Amino acid sequence: DAGVIQSPRHEVTEMGQEVTLRCKPISGHNSLFWYRQTMMRGLELLIYFNNNVPIDDSGMPEDRFSAKMPNASFSTLKIQPSEPRDSAVYFCASSLVGSDWRFGAGTRLSVL
């Protein structure tokens, strides 16, 4: 069990650039979650998928953010165009029917 795998671990980009974060959930898990963590707002749920279908995207801050899950083993979170206020740590998590919650190590994003 390699756990939830996120890439890249660190991303530094310039304002206006497109950023793509990637996540590979635990094999067999049917739910996938994207969270954002900042000092000011703590850990916020952005969007989650059940069986590859987006269920709740009410936490996505703006249209600049989009997430996809083309299959059960891969998801992306895209920010286009990126802004300095998007700087945060982005976590991906997966679970199996609401149990066995696991988090990835996170992607630390810095937008200059």
Add this chain to the structure above:
Amino acid sequence: SQELEQSPQSLIVQEGKNLTINCTSSKTLYGLYWYKQKYGEGLIFLMMLQKGGEEKSHEKITAKLDEKKQQSSLHITASQPSHAGIYLCGADPINTGTASKLTFGTGTRLQVTL
């Protein structure tokens, strides 16, 4: 929506001392999760509580959920430097029977001094 408040926000204790972190909800908790986070790392699952009055322990960490299921506490006995980190409580804002999604408290930052 359910809000989780943690207290204290930060804590500095001397090695060997006991400490308690609290998590309070504005609504009934149907599943309360405790996680630990070290700087630059993801969240590590500690314990999950579901029943009122439930108590679980793992090594020197004990978590309790009160009878009304609106407050949980995390107690560390004889703290060690390895306990340092951010402790987060999380809960499903809707009673679905399983944690379909988790919202989190603001976290408690723990430092353990020698």
